[in-house]
Amino acid sequence: MYWDIFCKVIDNHGDIGVCWRVASGLAERGEAVRLWVDDASALAWMAPDGHPRVQVLPWAECRTARPGDVVVEAFACELEPAFVAAIAERTRATGRQPAWINLEYLSAEAWVERCHGLPSPVLSGPGRGLTKHFFHPGFSAATGGLVREPDLPERQAAFDRQAWLRARGIDWRGERLLSLFCYEPPGLHALLDALARSAQPTRLLVTAGRADAAVRQWLAGHSRVGSLVLDGLPLMPQSSFDELLWACDLNLVRGEDSLVRALWAGQPLVWNIYPQHDDAHLAKLDAFLDWLGAPPSLRAFHAGWNRPQQPLPAIDIDGWRPAVQQARRRLLALPDLVSELMRFAVRG
Template identity: 65%
Template sequence: MRWDIFCKVIDNHGDIGVCWRLAADLGGRGDTVRLWIDDPSALAWMAPAGAPGVEALPWDAARTFEPGDVVVEAFGCELDEAVVAAIARAARERGRQPAWVNLEYLSAEAWVERCHALPSPVLSGPGQGLTKRFFYPGFTPRTGGLLREPDLAERQQRFDRAAWLAAQGVDWRGERVVSLFCYEPPGLQSWFSQLAASGTPTHLLVTPGRAAAATRKLLDQGAPTGAVTVHWLPLLTQRDYDHLLWGCDFNFVRGEDSLVRALWAGRPLAWHIYPQDDGAHEAKLDAFLDWLQAPASLRQLHRAWNFGDAAAPAMAWDESQATVRAARDRLLGQPDLVTQLRAFVAP
């Protein structure tokens, strides 16, 4: 199939990260993909080698395009009228409408199952009379599933942890390794102090951007490092970000893409959910923890990390490991997102 995926970049690591993984997975299965994007700059470090079957194009160039078999509107990015008019024109000329899918954000909330796959008739404008359908990623069989490439498990099995850490300048000799990818979590200071005072040697691998800025601010304020050795990572390709997650004993992640990749990694994790002014993120986090069947210790860690309303509890490493592994096993029993999406739009 021929796909057109439209993406507006709000968070370089979020929208574009999901859209590129989707495009690359489709291309890897033999489809052709045009990724129309308003700011492709992050692809220079995220996917410098590109991907077979995938072409990244400027958003504005789509004003004079002929749609393929499927148009994906990622995260409600709202297509230009010229693009919608092109879909309508193709529908008239071909005698059937190109599939038009609104790929939504990931959530574990109950309403996702009710809304997944619902049609949305277009009632006005150049697309009047057309229909687009909602496709919701999710954690349960009644949703669209999660992105998972067919060779992911095989690549993880071949992964050489020691060699990869050494390539990042980490002199690893069996010490605990933790990755940090976050915004500015309220619980960072409490957690870091606990880790530093634990007496257990720990390599903390900090991703660039907001996570690095928050950590540097903490250190500049005089926070003792104690047992923690801090490593400042460069920008990583998507493949190397997977390697980071596989190489750590605990992963702090944020947003959507890194949460999904951390689940596939099967390592203990904590999610820094994107804060929303109306507080909707709190219900979203609770729904995820319910699905995860998180024990009390992991729930308390998430509360402290995201809201700072309690001191960070001692991290129950073994309990967290068992929880995430069990969740991953449940997910592996469900079809992945691209398998479901291709079936969803098949003529």
Template identity: 60%
Template sequence: MLEPRVWDIFCKVIDNFGDIGVCWRLAADLASRGHQVRLWVDDASALRWMAPSGCDGVRVLPWDQAPDLAAAGLQEQPCDVMIEAFGCDIAPEFIAVCARRHLAVGQKPVWINLEYLSAEGYVERCHAMPSPVQAGPAAGWIKWFYYPGFTAQTGGLLREPGLPARQAGFDRAAWLAAQGIDWGGEKLVSLFCYEPPALAALLARWAQHGLQGQPLRLLLAAGRAQTAVKAALNDEKCLQPIYNVHGLLSISYLELLPQNQFDHLLWACDLNFVRGEDSVVRALWAGKPFVWQIYPQHDAAHVAKLQAFLDMLQAPPSLRRFHEVWNALDGELPTADLPAWSRCALAARQRQQQQDDLATQLVRFVAHNERQTP
């Protein structure tokens, strides 16, 4: 294994917190293994609630028009690995400093472009492919394209050490009480979504029938999910009486949750609705039935990505169809089959746990390519 190294991770926040969420988890995971990480980000505001306690070994630095490399200590503590997350292009001033150091002492960092997560076939073909740098102060260096993924031929998934033990010690009732949720044993469903067209129909179904005929409490994530539900119910009082004539649906509106508390939310629920890249991985590790709303793309490229994910999941027909309708493909939502969906989730988690996690594989990849790079 690689002895402790200095990693510089570059992240640009596009929207919806997914980019910074993945980069923070990776930075904190590496730091927990003894590495030093500088996380350069153009908008770190989400970390105030996402990681309010910070993390020993991770330093968050502003990535603006003129990054202050001297204040960051780059000369005193040069990087061994630099990661541009999701093709964000590392600051040219940073690369110039690394190039000057290479000329002076003959040491250059391992340069990695960390790509988006997908279960599509191209991931295996493109993972760990080298791309020679053609111009600039780092001309002749190699940039490596690194793909997270779900198979042994990819870079794996973020899974920090000790996660299963943390979940095994989780006390659902205590956590719900700490959130101020008066739980009476009803089914618990988390909802973290964009604005799915099927949302109103699903709320109406729950209000009329509950979940598997039992009362349901919806634990609603802050932000767009809450706005979407309020719009669907068309009432800022959270629930119109017409939607709840049988008393089968109640809603708890949550505050913004730190990442570890979001894990707890997923562990507490009987069914989870998640969105984007970071939360779908956490739902997978939770081992509970889940439905994923993939980020929609204008050219419908997300449809093939969704189908590849469902193939990987070995989703039963009802779960596949639910995903398709939830992601705005035509049709009506099928009835949730929680026993079948649960078996699917547990089997998928078990398969993924047989593979090394993303940080472990990255460390090994760096060790190999550090030796290969003069």
């Protein structure tokens, strides 16, 4: 089938990251994809080699395009009226509407299972009479699943941590390894202080962008970092980011795409959830921790990491690992998101 995926980049690259994983996943399964995006600049480092079956096109050009067999409207981006009119025109001409899917944000909240797959009739405008369908990624068989490449377990099993670190000039000598990909979590300075004071040596691999800037702010007020060694990382392709998570003993991640990749890594993780002004993100975080079966110490760490004026308990990597590994096994038994999208589009 021919797919049109629409994406608007808001501010943190997670939207284009998910859309690229979906687009390239479809392409790997033999589908043809056009990815319409308003700012494709992040793909230069996120997916530098592209994919021969994925066309990346400027958003504005969709106004004169004819729709394919499936239209994916990602993360509440709103299609151009001219493209919606083209969907209606194709429907009239063929007697069959292209599948029109609203790909929604990821959540473990209970309402997701109730809403996944529901129709959304278009009641006005050029698409009046057409029908969209909600498609919710999720953590259970009653949702659309998570992005997972078919060869992911094999690639991970063949991964050589020491060689990967050496190739990036990281002088690892067996100390505890942590990755940091975050916004500006309230608990960051407390964590860095604790790591610097700890008797256990720690090497923190800091991703480029907001995480690096936040760590630099902490460094400005410190003359020494004690037991903590810091390594700054460049912007990296998605495949290298996955390998970073495989290499570390604990992954501090943010947003949605990196949360999923940390789950596949199977190592203990802490989620810096994207903050919302009405604190709606906290209910979403609690639902995820419920699904994960997070032990009390991991719940307490998430509270201190994401909420101001909350104490940050000690890291407990060994105590957190079983819940994450059990969750990974549950997820591997479920269909992946790209396969579910393809099935859903055919049914629609």
